[in-house]
Amino acid sequence: MKLLLTFAALVFSLSSFASERAFISYAGMESWGRSFYACTYAESQTIKHLKTLGATNIDVTCSGGIDIWMQGPVRIVAEFDVPAPTGRDEARRMTITGNRRNPSCGLNVAIFKAILPKFSKTISVTSADDACLSRTSNYSYDLLVDM
Numbered sequence: 001m002k003l004l005l006t007f008a009a010l011v012f013s014l015s016s017f018a019s020e021r022a023f024i025s026y027a028g029m030e031s032w033g034r035s036f037y038a039c040t041y042a043e044s045q046t047i048k049h050l051k052t053l054g055a056t057n058i059d060v061t062c063s064g065g066i067d068i069w070m071q072g073p074v075r076i077v078a079e080f081d082v083p084a085p086t087g088r089d090e091a092r093r094m095t096i097t098g099n100r101r102n103p104s105c106g107l108n109v110a111i112f113k114a115i116l117p118k119f120s121k122t123i124s125v126t127s128a129d130d131a132c133l134s135r136t137s138n139y140s141y142d143l144l145v146d147m
C-alpha cells in the first residue's frame with residue numbers, strides 16, 4: 001500500500017508540471033543607443049520573472065554580457081517547470097510592468113518574449129505594451145492566469 005501511495009504521488013507530481021527550456025539572447029540595441037548587462041543581472045531578472053509566472057525548479061545560466069575583458073550580448077538558457085492547467089474556469093488578472101525605477105526595458109521584454117510562450121497552457125496575454133525606445137522605457141503585460 002505504501003508503495004502504491006508513493007507511486008501515485010510521483011505520478012501526480014510529474015503531471016502537475018511540464019519541463020521547459022527557453023533561450024534568450026539580447027544585444028542591447030534600443031533605438032537611442034546600446035546597453036550591456038552583466039550576466040548576474042540578466043540571470044536575476046529571468047529568475048524573478050519566472051517565479052512571478054509560477055515556474056518552479058528554475059535553473060538559469062548566462063554567458064557573454066559585461067565581464068572584465070569584454071562587453072557583448074547576454075545569452076541566457078533557462079530550464080524550469082511550468083504548472084499544468086488546473087481545468088477550472090477561473091482566471092485571475094495579472095499586470096507586469098517596468099518603469100524608470102526598473103530600467104532595462106529591452107532586456108526584460110526579450111525575457112518575456114522568450115518565456116511567455118512556454119506558459120501558453122496556463123497564461124494568456126490580453127495586452128502588451130513592449131516597444132522599447134530606450135532602456136528606461138516603460139513596458140507592461142496584462143495577463144490572464146489559469147487558477
